[in-house]
Amino acid sequence: MGIDIPLVIGSFFVAIVVGLTGMGGGALMTPMMMLFFNVPPLAAVSSDLVASAVMKPVGGVVHMRRGTVNLRLVGWLCAGSVPAAFSGVLIARAFGDGEQVQQTVKYALGVALLLAVAGLVAKFWLARHEGPVSADLGEIVVRPIPTLLVGMVGGVVVGISSVGSGSLIIVALLALYPTLRANQLVGSDLVQAVPLVASAALGHLFFGDFQLDLTTSLLIGSIPGVYLGARISSRAPGGVIRALLAVVLLASALKLLGVGNAATLWILGGATAAGAAGWSLLRHRGGVQVGVAGELPEGAASGGSGVEPGVPSRGAR
Template sequence: MDFWPLVLAGALVGFSVGLTGMGGGALMTPIMVLVFGVNPSSAVGSDLAASVAMKPVGALVHHRARTVRWDLVKWLVPTAVPAGFAGAFLLPLFGDGHVLQARLKLAVGGALLLAVAGMFARVLLARRRGEAAAEDARARVRPVPTLLIGLVGGLIVGMTSVGSGSLIIVMLMLAHPKLRANELVGTDLVQALPLVAAAAAGHLIVGDAKLGLAGTVLIGAIPGIYLGAKLSTRAPAGILRWALAVLLLASGLKLWEVPNNTTALACAALIVLGGISAAVRRLRHRPAVAAVAADTAQPRV
């Protein structure tokens, strides 16, 4: 397998993670499968092994900024960690040999499409939270829903490597609508550390994780994350998230072996939707800007 193309792929994925906080497993696993021809189980295991080294970067930033709800983490970890570890051992339920690889490919594709839906849900929920001004630094944790989120999210991550930074955060927003946005992101990144480590350990035991492959990806991913994080405050995050959504949609449909014409139409529709959404957001923003400008122009008595 080519060394430098893998390094470049790792750099691009790391850059996306540093810039948007999303796209680790959702990008690296399909790239390994679709571009480099890695079998799906090895791609999942290797991506999880690489994520163990990638996740602490963002988690440390949020820990220093004190945007981690440790009371929420403690209710996620008890179910997420064992579920993530068990994911590798549940894969034989899909079959074995070529049957397993084919079904796992479909499962990863399904997880990617769920991640795209989760990105839309996250945007809609964030807008509702903004309109309702519902954020509360003292929002209480709901233990039972949080334990269930850890269980479901852990299983998905353990079996497909997708979801630790996309699906779980959406479920957290649904269960805890008053949590502050930065606390949701920080908490999700921190809980992902033991979850991804447990899932990677399960795949190492099963023999799916290829450490050489993971190490090659990390050569590019680590500097990519650093550069992405440096640029994250200047780049238009909304445009980047829409671009990521289009890429995930295309990858998911290709893993499902959807015809190229249909995939292209679906991606084009998503791009048009993104353009409409951006235009509507600008139109809503203009009256507020005009009102502020008019207020500041008034003479002071």
């Protein structure tokens, strides 16, 4: 088994970004492998998911010990997401073998990244308009059917593309349960992501293109990178970093979808200008509030990363 040193270095720097922002693990690591290291799409998704399955339980245990997990909410999410994640792998395989399935996974990942960018924008918007946060997990009334559907949709997206266990699902939870505190929201999402990613990883071990050397290289680079990013995250300008993350995700999505360089630059320029104008408008209306109300400083008690803010130990995702 050979260790890919350039990939170790690349995953280290990506993991620092993930540790700083608390977001974008799979959404950054998988495109990096495909765009800069020429890893086939299915192999990139498979290896990223298996690496993430190794790391996620650590953060889940931390939140369980702190009592910031709504187990009923987690149960309904997992009821939809776990079988859907395994099915997502089969759906990717159903498109065919060889070049056809690789292109399918590549385009699916591009679409998932666009959804992740939309999720970042939606999260910012919802956080500015949410109601009072709840001080007690017992006060939260779980909505079974919408929660089940969120889990199903998120599970399929994760199974196909490795993106969405945090970036998409947590935005949907924020919309469904606006009174959840940030640590409760993050804790519940992180714990449900453990069986979700494990299911998707199992599917990719059986039917995907898992490569042990890729996964090992990811873990070697990402573990210290995530730790370093989490340690300095409380001092980082979170709003600026999230804005840069959105630009990176958008650029990655456009390249995965085959958009030309000139068109990509124009789109990024327009999106940046629109974002700056919207930011300025919101500031003039009375201050900008980035993140979830009651959110702890990112990485304050974190040893890892995740797609959502403040998540500890998200590992190589």
